[in-house]
Amino acid sequence: MLRQLLRKGAVEVEGAPERSPLPRERLGHYPRLHTAHPTRWEFPAYLDNPGCQWLQAIKALYAEPITFPASLSPEAGLMLHGLIRNLQPRLVIEVGTFCSVSTHWMVSALLENGYAPGRASEGGAEIHCFDDFGPIRKGPWRDVEMLKGREGWVSDRLTRAGLREYVTLHPGNSSDRIAATRDRLGELGGVDFAFIDGDHTIPGAVADLRAVEPVLNTGGYVLLHDTFPDQCGEHLGPRHILDHVHEVAGGLYEQVELYLSPLNYGMGLLRRVG
Numbered sequence: 001m002l003r004q005l006l007r008k009g010a011v012e013v014e015g016a017p018e019r020s021p022l023p024r025e026r027l028g029h030y031p032r033l034h035t036a037h038p039t040r041w042e043f044p045a046y047l048d049n050p051g052c053q054w055l056q057a058i059k060a061l062y063a064e065p066i067t068f069p070a071s072l073s074p075e076a077g078l079m080l081h082g083l084i085r086n087l088q089p090r091l092v093i094e095v096g097t098f099c100s101v102s103t104h105w106m107v108s109a110l111l112e113n114g115y116a117p118g119r120a121s122e123g124g125a126e127i128h129c130f131d132d133f134g135p136i137r138k139g140p141w142r143d144v145e146m147l148k149g150r151e152g153w154v155s156d157r158l159t160r161a162g163l164r165e166y167v168t169l170h171p172g173n174s175s176d177r178i179a180a181t182r183d184r185l186g187e188l189g190g191v192d193f194a195f196i197d198g199d200h201t202i203p204g205a206v207a208d209l210r211a212v213e214p215v216l217n218t219g220g221y222v223l224l225h226d227t228f229p230d231q232c233g234e235h236l237g238p239r240h241i242l243d244h245v246h247e248v249a250g251g252l253y254e255q256v257e258l259y260l261s262p263l264n265y266g267m268g269l270l271r272r273v274g
């Protein structure tokens with residue numbers, strides 16, 4: 001009976017004799033990129049609100065060719081914003097700021113949550129961003145580059161958006177810088193939400209997770225980007241963490257896979273349960 005249901009693409013959990021997960025590609029809803037690859041971001045017209053400073057700032061970021069394709073898409077950014085609005089973390093860390101698109105989506109949510117900037121331990125909210133802020137070179141789908149000055153560029157964009165006060169930038173190797181900042185993060189009450197989108201190699205992604213874990217609160221979340229290597233290129237680290245979380249991590253996690261549009265690079269949301 002179960003086999004017949006699986007063959008039709010349906011999964012019936014109740015009463016099923018076995019509960020082993022299906023391979024991802026056999027799940028009922030696994031969208032792949034089936035249109036021509038976009039060449040720039042389309043900012044949705046329904047978000048184009050001239051009365052909202054931070055939305056106008058995000059719109060301007062998406063119009064910068066340098067933000068394509070390595071930044072979160074508007075649709076994925078909206079989801080990230082929605083997670084922060086719903087989960088209401090006080091202390092957030094971001095690994096991999098790049099041109100600060102994902103930063104803008106998260107900090108704008110802290111602002112909309114009504115939290116004062118800074119002092120996460122005293123009822124405010126803050127985000128600590130870790131990135132090497134090194135040169136961005138031309139690459140697939142990117143004909144422009146930013147060889148220097150990225151940290152200042154990011155700081156300026158956050159200021160224009162009215163979001164700068166929430167953000168502390170930590171330039172350098174992310175896992176080293178997180179380790180160096182850990183005592184401070186602990187004093188602030190521990191990390192409630194960590195968005196990891198930096199070094200996508202297996203050792204690099206695992207090092208970032210391990211650097212955060214000692215100050216990741218139980219009940220806190222880790223969001224990984226670029227979890228479908230068959231969609232997003234040879235980025236194996238985030239996928240490796242999802243598939244081997246109980247070997248590479250010190251804590252216990254429950255997890256869910258999230259599909260993304262229009263480029264299904266994928267996300268994995270982990271919640272620490274022990």
Ligand SMILES: C[S@@+](CC[C@H](N)C(=O)[O-])C[C@H]1O[C@@H](n2cnc3c(N)ncnc32)[C@H](O)[C@@H]1O
Pocket residue numbers: 070071072095096097098099100101102103130131132133134172173174175197198199200204
């Ligand atoms: C894919 S981009 C992040 C995109 C960004 N989260 C967004 O959605 O707008 C990855 C970033 O991680 C940075 N990075 C890669 N390896 C790193 C490392 N070991 N330490 C610090 N930053 C690193 C890169 O310079 C780049 O800015």
